[in-house]
Amino acid sequence: MxxxxxxxxxxxxxxxxxxxxxxxxxxxxxxxxxxxxxxxxxxxxxxxxxxxxxxxxxxxxxxxxxxxxxxxxxxxxxxxxxxxxxxxxxxxxxxxxxxxxxxxxxxxxxxQFMVGFTQRFRKGYRIIREWLDQGRLGDVVQAYCFRIGPGPGFGGKLNDSWRTAEGYVCGMTIESLSHDIDFLQSLAGRVIQAEGFVKGTVASLPQFDNNVNAALRFEGGGIGSITASWSSHIAFNAKGIIGTRGSVMLKGEDIWDSTCLTAKFEDGTSVCESLDDIFQEGEGYLEENRHFITCIEKNIPVGCDITVGREVLAISRKILDSSIRGR
CATH class of the missing domain: 3.40.50.720 (NAD(P)-binding Rossmann-like Domain)
Structure with missing residues (x-):
């Protein structure tokens, strides 16, 4: 054991x-x-x-x-x-x-040195990955994430979160956006350009950002976008791929909800499916740990290692830096 x-x-x-x-x-x-x-x-x-x-x-x-x-x-x-x-x-x-x-x-x-990009291990992601590998979506034209809802700093107030604690401050662009960046980059290809604007709503903590709009360009020629907010009174989540042969979207009525899968393909077929995938119940954590243990036991490389983690952080930093330059 x-x-x-x-x-x-x-x-x-x-x-x-x-x-x-x-x-x-x-x-x-x-x-x-x-x-x-x-x-x-x-x-x-x-x-x-x-x-x-x-x-x-x-x-x-x-x-x-x-x-x-x-x-x-x-x-x-x-x-x-x-x-x-x-x-x-x-x-x-x-x-x-x-x-x-x-x-x-x-x-x-x-x-083995694995970084916990949990979104890769959810059902919706695995379906999109399979369709891309099969060529059903064609080449990626655009990839996007739109994820909003109340979170740290909501209402301009500090809450009980390490993200806003003295000595630990970490805003949305580095902390939460890492999920979206990895989701898009692992599906659409390596990000070669990233720019954006960020905004915080906690006056007493100006270095803490909780709203982001970012634009991405992928190595294969596709473009991408991320809109994220912890300040929204309305919660919603949508992410997907627009390809040359088909398009797919995951969406839900919560900031982490991706239970509704919709897809249409150039051959006229379509998919509209409700996924049994409640993020808060921990299936993604189970599957990523299963992957980690399997890689240890079989001595095979993990899917998202420290290099991937460093690359994702570098993209977050580019978004932050471009926002500072744009002010």
Whole structure:
């Protein structure tokens, strides 16, 4: 039985614990700088709280790094020193320098280093990926994500989120948009140009952005767009591909809802299907952890590694930088 130690016991850690338990992975320990958070999670899943993360990492087969993105390098460095497999939540870091340092260090160690881009493991994504591989959609003309709803900073107020906490501040463009960037880039091809505008609504925290409009250009010639907001009173989600031979859209009535699949193809056929895919119930977390474990056991490369994570962060930084230049 594989053993993992969890570093970070916030909300996302509960999803991973549920997934890992279903997959038969032993939770050998949970560490968090807030021992109360670690204690709650450990009690719920019947595993120990650890006070020394270095010792815990040394005794495990792998480590799940689930801390805020500004606090990860020391745990990555430790895991690589002990040659432990790493699963790390996205985004990989806040600074591109940290991401590059992780990528360089990982190249010297023969371990799996997976970044948790959960959207790749949802049913709708897998269907679109299959249709692209089969050629049913043709070449990508345009790819888009439109995702809005109340979130951190809604109503101009700070809420109970690490994203707006002192020392951890991480706005939408780096944190949440990483899902959309990876979704589009992994389907439509490598992003070669990215520009955008961002806006924050929390006057007391001007460095925190919670609204983004971005334009992308893909290596294959297609274009893309991302509209995202944590300030909207209305929640809605739509993402899709417009191709030369067909078009597909995933949509739902919530910021993470992608349960309605609609597609039309040049041969006149169409699809309108309701998917059993409730993101909050954790299926994406289950499938991404299953993929991670399979890659460890079979010694095959993970689908989204630290290089992918660094590339996604670089695109987020380009969007932020272009917004600053445009002001």
């Amino acid at each position: 594989l053993k993992t130690v969890l570093i970070g016991a916030g909300g996302i850690a509960w999803k991973h614990c549920e997934a890992l338990r279903k997959l038969g992975v032993e939770l050998s320990g949970i560490y968090d700088v807030n021992p109360v958070n670690a204690g709650r999670l450990a009690e719920a899943f019947g595993c120990p709280v650890v006070s020394d993360p270095v010792h815990a990492i040394a005794g495990a087969d792998m480590v799940h790094i689930l801390t805020p993105p500004s606090k990860r390098w020391e745990y990555v460095e430790c895991a690589l020193a002990y040659k432990k497999h790493i699963f790390m939540e996205k985004p990989v870091a806040i600074s591109l320098e940290d991401a590059q340092r992780m990528e360089l260090a990982a190249k010297a160690v023969p371990v």
